[in-house]
Amino acid sequence: EGVQPQEYTLVKMEVVKPFPLKLGPLEGKRVFLAAATLRPETLYGQTNAWVLPDGKYGAYEISETDVFILTERAARNLAYQNFSKIPQKPSCLVELTGQDLIGLPLRSPLGVIDIIYTLPMLSILTNKGTGIVTCVPSDSPDDYMALHDLKAKPALREKFGVKDEWMPSDIIPIINIPEYGDRTAEKVCLDLKIKSQNEKDKLAEGKKLVYLKGFTEGTMIIGEFAGRKVQEVKPIIKAQLIESGEAILYSE
Numbered sequence: 001e002g003v004q005p006q007e008y009t010l011v012k013m014e015v016v017k018p019f020p021l022k023l024g025p026l027e028g029k030r031v032f033l034a035a036a037t038l039r040p041e042t043l044y045g046q047t048n049a050w051v052l053p054d055g056k057y058g059a060y061e062i063s064e065t066d067v068f069i070l071t072e073r074a075a076r077n078l079a080y081q082n083f084s085k086i087p088q089k090p091s092c093l094v095e096l097t098g099q100d101l102i103g104l105p106l107r108s109p110l111g112v113i114d115i116i117y118t119l120p121m122l123s124i125l126t127n128k129g130t131g132i133v134t135c136v137p138s139d140s141p142d143d144y145m146a147l148h149d150l151k152a153k154p155a156l157r158e159k160f161g162v163k164d165e166w167m168p169s170d171i172i173p174i175i176n177i178p179e180y181g182d183r184t185a186e187k188v189c190l191d192l193k194i195k196s197q198n199e200k201d202k203l204a205e206g207k208k209l210v211y212l213k214g215f216t217e218g219t220m221i222i223g224e225f226a227g228r229k230v231q232e233v234k235p236i237i238k239a240q241l242i243e244s245g246e247a248i249l250y251s252e
């Protein structure tokens with residue numbers, strides 16, 4: 001955690017009913033996996049959601065009707081930011097592990113895929129954001145490589161019980177960047193010769209690169225704002241998601 005507070009968009013990805021047994025106590029509530037992102041404009045290209053298999057999560061009451069699944073740390077921060085049914089205090093209905101969440105079907109805002117599935121990512125930090133991350137393989141090198149690993153390694157899929165039908169059939173191109181094209185993450189991973197999600201230093205370099213390029217030089221090629229610069233429409237998309245109740249702002 002840095003010195004400056006970081007503001008994230010928390011995207012509400014609704015768990016599709018019927019709930020699995022573990023979520024039984026949440027029957028009758030609206031339950032969301034809440035993902036922290038710095039790039040809400042990439043939701044168009046979301047193919048999955050990521051959780052840390054060994055990570056500890058909980059289902060927290062945010063309001064009378066809504067429950068967010070995230071880390072305890074994030075729930076505490078949210079409670080201080082007035083997002084808790086009990087003022088200033090997290091209220092946990094069910095304790096969960098990341099493994100419990102793998103395979104959950106979700107509906108996420110803006111995405112072109114109707115129902116997406118939760119998958120395991122091993123590089124998720126539990127001391128950042130909510131411990132839940134959107135998977136956008138077109139524009140995030142981390143997401144691209146983590147999917148690549150799951151696709152290339154049947155043993156990895158088996159270890160976490162990942163079914164083939166939860167994996168995306170394709171990358172969804174959403175942003176064009178001059179000299180990078182519209183599958184920027186794939187190009188950056190090729191250019192930097194990144195072989196797996198474990199290459200932390202190279203991925204950090206790639207992540208910085210696409211974050212900067214995407215923001216300063218990217219143009220949307222999908223959705224309501226196709227043809228317009230990322231820089232220009234990012235705040236509009238963010239504001240719309242918050243206005244519609246599909247996301248909230250969160251700082252840490």
Ligand code: A2H
Nearest residue numbers: 036037038039042124125128129131133134136139140211
């Ligand atoms: B970003 P920063 Cl398309 N552990 O969202 C690991 N990574 C996490 C995380 C956690 N606990 N919480 C959030 N993140 C990811 C989209 C995206 C992101 C794209 C491109 C770049 C990018 C789709 N995943 O991040 O360390 C989330 O991934 C580049 C900066 O706070 C979040 O935004 O700077 C980003 O890392 C937050 O990174």
